[in-house]
Amino acid sequence: MTETSTVSKELSAAEIRAARADNPKMRDRDFADKMGISEAQLVAAYVGVKATRIAGDMDSIMPELEKLGEVMALTRNESCVIEKVGEYGNFTPGKHAGLVVNEEIDLRMFPSRWVHGFAIEEETEGGMRRTIQVFDAAGDAVHKVFLRDGSNAEAWPGVVAALKIEDQSDTLAVEPREPVEPAKGDPAKADTLRAEWDKLTDTHQFLMLTRKMKMNRLGAYRMAGAPYARRLHNETVEKLLHRAAERAVPIMVFVGNQGCIEIHTGPINKVAEMGPWINVLDPGFNLHLRRDHVAEVYAVTKSTKRGDAISIEAFDARGYLIAQFFGVLREEGAAEKWNALVAEFDTLEEAATA
Structure with missing residues (x-):
């Protein structure tokens, strides 16, 4: 999907899941690009199957993440992925920017971009995988949290219940991506x-x-x-x-x-x-x-x-x-x-x- 893509294909959740079953090895982001949809729309197609729609706002999510203990925090753009293992402690909210600052996890977060949230629980070849994933208005990933063997898995059901929202539809409307601003000088x-x-x-x-x-x-x-x-x-x-x-x-x-x-x-x-x-x-x-x-x-x-x-x-x-x-x-x-x-x-x- 190009950076200036404006419209996602009109695919039903069932069609997305069927296509995904035919391409099980592709990474979510790559598969979504291939299908002409956003990654968030791919995840939404599994609501009621393995995903739950949750509050996407930073202030709701961060205090709940602290209950999960040691997790892996992942942030990415199109060209780079960073993953850190630690706990979500020392969260400072803010209208324009929020912070998590501790020895392991160090984040600068911009709440206006935190729009769609999902909790995902799925069986994989490596066992049960539980993640919290947040996306922006265009459906691109903002931040993801993965539980690990040392995480407090017992807290997971309560965290999901606390963050679950009323809307549990398996389709998602997204906005056009903002184009990257080229170099600008005078x-x-x-x-x-x-x-x-x-x-x-x-x-x-x-x-x-x-x-x-x-x-x-x-x-x-x-x-x-x-x-x-x-x-x-x-x-x-x-x-x-x-x-x-x-x-x-x-x-x-x-x-x-x-x-x-x-x-x-x-x-x-x-x-x-x-x-x-x-x-x-x-x-x-x-x-x-x-x-x-x-x-x-x-x-x-x-x-x-x-x-x-x-x-x-x-x-x-x-x-x-x-x-x-x-x-x-x-x-x-x-x-x-x-x-x-x-x-x-x-x-x-x-x-x-x-």
Whole structure:
């Protein structure tokens, strides 16, 4: 399904289930794309079979998730998936953004995008699988929660009952997807952008700056140039992960969509390439990133009160932010190791002319 798709096919729940039975091995997202429907519509087709419609709002869901104990939290976009194992503790609600911040699970959530919710219970080859899944208005996944062997499965029926809504229909109306905004900048404002960039004292001020100047993140990176934003080879992301693992350099990884950003902070160990994917396969943390989707990579420096925050950021061909990688500032010596690692990567222009 394309990013600008506006209408899903008119298929009955029975037709969707029958087609799914003929394609049991495909991932839900891939199957939904093949059928011309959203992933949420695929899940809705199983309401009354293995799925229950539940409240989709963040404030209702988060307190219930705490009752499930250790679970796996998953957030994804088209090109990257992040999975963290932990408990949903320390939830802070907010009108525009909510937080879950603890040692294992670290989320930034945007409640306006939390629209459709489902609780799913199904038998698989690996045993019973129980998940909570949330989707946006277009039917795209925002966040998913998977119970594990160590989860409090006894709490599951009560959680589902508490979140269950009256509407248990097996069809779902979705809205058109919002197209990805391409890089947006104004060359006439380049000097002003750099001057304002020099005044940053916190990384969160950057997006406010771009909005004020009627730009976006990628447009600003393209315009500012070094030393603010250096364009790197597309292969930088996989090299970065391998070197961070080999040298025990702790990192922060940010992966998200319009409704949720999930963060890993700490070391990485096992990095493996499988087909087009580069993967981190560690206990408690998995990352899966499509290398062939990476179209632009930048090393970005933003000043803060604690020193420069240096990131490596990957975008797809549409200009969508796939993932961001930062150093861990709070661990002694870690920031210096990270900064030295990033400095090893030549700019694309330097590498091309060397």
